[in-house]
Amino acid sequence: MNMFSLTLEHMYIVFIAVAIAVVLGVFLGVIAYWIRYLDSIILWITEIIQTIPSLALLALLMIVFGLGNTTIIVGLVLYALMPIARNTYIGLQDVEPHLKDAARGMGMTKLQRLVKVELPLSFPLIFSGIKIATVNSLSVAVMGVLIGAGGLGFPVYRGIQTNSLTLILSGAIPVVLMALIFDYIMSRIERRLTLRASDGRK
Amino acid sequence: MIKFENVSKKYGSTPVLDELSFEIQQGEFVVLIGPSGCGKTTTLKTINRLIEPNAGKIYIDGKDITDMNPVELRRGIGYVIQQIGLFPNMTVEQNIAVVPKLLKYPKDKWQAIVHDLLEMVDMPYEENAHKYPSELSGGQQQRIGVLRALAASPPIILMDEPFGALDPITRDTLQDEVRRLQKKLKKTIVFVTHDMDEALKMADTIVFMNEGKILQMASPEEMLHNPAHPIISGFMGKQIDSRSNGLTAGDVMRTRVVKAARNNQTLKSIELMKSRDVDTLIVINEDDTYAGIVTIGDLRARGRGGMEIGELITDAAPVVNVADDAQEAFDALLTSSTSYVIVLNDDNTVAGLITKTSMTRAMGEVLWGDVTS
Numbered sequence: 001m002n003m004f005s006l007t008l009e010h011m012y013i014v015f016i017a018v019a020i021a022v023v024l025g026v027f028l029g030v031i032a033y034w035i036r037y038l039d040s041i042i043l044w045i046t047e048i049i050q051t052i053p054s055l056a057l058l059a060l061l062m063i064v065f066g067l068g069n070t071t072i073i074v075g076l077v078l079y080a081l082m083p084i085a086r087n088t089y090i091g092l093q094d095v096e097p098h099l100k101d102a103a104r105g106m107g108m109t110k111l112q113r114l115v116k117v118e119l120p121l122s123f124p125l126i127f128s129g130i131k132i133a134t135v136n137s138l139s140v141a142v143m144g145v146l147i148g149a150g151g152l153g154f155p156v157y158r159g160i161q162t163n164s165l166t167l168i169l170s171g172a173i174p175v176v177l178m179a180l181i182f183d184y185i186m187s188r189i190e191r192r193l194t195l196r197a198s199d200g201r202k
Numbered sequence: 203m204i205k206f207e208n209v210s211k212k213y214g215s216t217p218v219l220d221e222l223s224f225e226i227q228q229g230e231f232v233v234l235i236g237p238s239g240c241g242k243t244t245t246l247k248t249i250n251r252l253i254e255p256n257a258g259k260i261y262i263d264g265k266d267i268t269d270m271n272p273v274e275l276r277r278g279i280g281y282v283i284q285q286i287g288l289f290p291n292m293t294v295e296q297n298i299a300v301v302p303k304l305l306k307y308p309k310d311k312w313q314a315i316v317h318d319l320l321e322m323v324d325m326p327y328e329e330n331a332h333k334y335p336s337e338l339s340g341g342q343q344q345r346i347g348v349l350r351a352l353a354a355s356p357p358i359i360l361m362d363e364p365f366g367a368l369d370p371i372t373r374d375t376l377q378d379e380v381r382r383l384q385k386k387l388k389k390t391i392v393f394v395t396h397d398m399d400e401a402l403k404m405a406d407t408i409v410f411m412n413e414g415k416i417l418q419m420a421s422p423e424e425m426l427h428n429p430a431h432p433i434i435s436g437f438m439g440k441q442i443d444s445r446s447n448g449l450t451a452g453d454v455m456r457t458r459v460v461k462a463a464r465n466n467q468t469l470k471s472i473e474l475m476k477s478r479d480v481d482t483l484i485v486i487n488e489d490d491t492y493a494g495i496v497t498i499g500d501l502r503a504r505g506r507g508g509m510e511i512g513e514l515i516t517d518a519a520p521v522v523n524v525a526d527d528a529q530e531a532f533d534a535l536l537t538s539s540t541s542y543v544i545v546l547n548d549d550n551t552v553a554g555l556i557t558k559t560s561m562t563r564a565m566g567e568v569l570w571g572d573v574t575s
């Protein structure tokens with residue numbers, strides 16, 4: 001068992017899932033912001049997904065996507081949607097009304113306001129959603145082994161089967177370390193973003 | 203140029219604008235004034251269609267604005283707001299260039315515009331263009347706010363209490379600058395304020411509103427002499443006569459002024475001005491006596507690192523004694539090129555400062571009791 005390549009694969013799965021979740025989550029956040037009557041529905045659905053136990057969700061997804069990395073990636077994406085979509089929505093809502101007014105008054109279209117003003121000013125909050133999603137996904141991805149995916153779930157699972165604490169730890173420790181490192185680095189970035197952008201928000 | 207025809211706006215059943223009809227000429231500086239909530243902002247925002255009226259028509263150059271694309275309409279109308287509204291994620295240059303870029307000006311053209319505009323308000327390009335709004339003082343930010351509105355040379359500019367949040371000296375300076383720019387560039391300006399001093403100083407025509415209606419539309423002189431309604435008199439009163447009431451310079455001055463010792467370093471003084479949001483420092487000698495003034499322009503133009511501001515002071519500002527008749531200060535204010543008068547105590551220490559605003563306000567208070575702002 002090559003721990004290094006398992007760690008890489010674990011990160012790869014999480015990275016792909018978070019990347020997809022960012023695109024989808026920001027998109028949903030924007031839709032919820034733009035279309036007033038859709039906001040509660042979109043936020044409600046992403047929240048419901050969160051409450052489904054991961055084992056049950058993965059089992060359901062397995063029926064559709066079969067065994068392998070795809071299934072765990074889809075599962076991670078679904079879990080990561082909520083923090084990203086919600087933070088995008090809140091971030092966009094909370095941009096100072098007078099800045100939205102100014103942008104409209106300058107003659108920006110709805111899309112220009114979003115891209116040039118509203119999203120940049122919401123970015124610190126969106127980033128904090130991405131951080132939560134990343135750190136969560138690192139640990140949830142361990143479950144992937146149950147549906148035939150790769151990553152650090154494998155040594156943990158084998159460790160449980162063979163009653164080997166060493167094996168369990170050899171999988172768990174890198175996961176915990178990665179989570180801590182990502183949390184630390186991303187929190188620092190988040191802090192800097194927030195400081196810089198604080199004057200554009202309520 | 204701009205024509206309102208029976209324009210009405212309701213929120214629920216409350217009328218906010220009530221059959222408003224008036225006309226603004228090309229190149230005119232029109233000030234909308236009235237008590238808070240009377241509909242000034244609403245009126246302004248109907249012009250660039252940030253608010254759509256429920257009834258009535260607005261024409262610009264004879265064209266019904268509801269026939270125009272709102273986005274294109276707004277790109278042709280400058281807009282300045284009280285909260286300044288510079289985009290904090292963009293530099294000064296990017297902020298000024300917003301509308302030129304929306305209009306797809308080529309890069310060299312909008313850069314040249316940014317250059318010229320910054321020069322026009324004595325904020326050199328190299329020093330300021332790449333700063334973020336949060337690095338500027340409030341006064342500088344609103345200068346940029348005004349430049350942003352001018353950048354694509356719109357014939358019409360809307361300003362909603364643009365100087366309401368600035369300190370009196372900076373406000374005076376910006377009022378003068380905007381008036382100068384308007385004369386030079388021949389813009390049509392619609393300017394909202396609730397400050398009668400400001401209206402009297404800036405306007406060609408004052409539109410006095412109350413509860414969504416126009417009470418009087420007249421020149422400042424006309425409104426001053428013949429206010430058409432008690433509410434208007436309440437806002438400013440009748441004729442100002444300072445001779446008969448024994449008002450002294452000490453009565454009308456403001457005492458909160460930013461003073462600095464003459465041995466202060468240039469850079470530190472610029473910082474001080476920024477942090478206190480003023481354009482001018484009053485420089486004092488070691489024994490607290492008045493030495494002169496130094497402006498941020500002087501510091502920028504002639505100051506070098508390590509230089510003391512004592513070397514840069516000028517005596518451009520008129521000086522009066524606290525016990526002098528207010529009329530004297532008033533005359534000095536009108537004839538001087540600076541927008542304020544320094545008031546000294548008998549021992550030549552600085553007692554305070556009189557600006558056009560503080561003068562008008564103080565007189566109003568003496569004549570008609572509290573002048574609310």
Ligand SMILES: Nc1ncnc2c1ncn2[C@@H]1O[C@H](COP(=O)(O)OP(=O)(O)O)[C@@H](O)[C@H]1O
Pocket residue numbers: 213218237238239240241242243244245
């Ligand atoms: N979106 C809104 N909904 C309901 N009432 C509003 C809204 N905007 C403004 N008003 C009301 O309209 C009136 C005029 O507002 P405004 O034009 O902003 O006044 P002013 O700028 O003269 O202080 C106020 O009484 C205000 O409460």
Ligand SMILES: [Mg+2]
Pocket residue numbers: 242243244
């Ligand atoms: Mg208003």
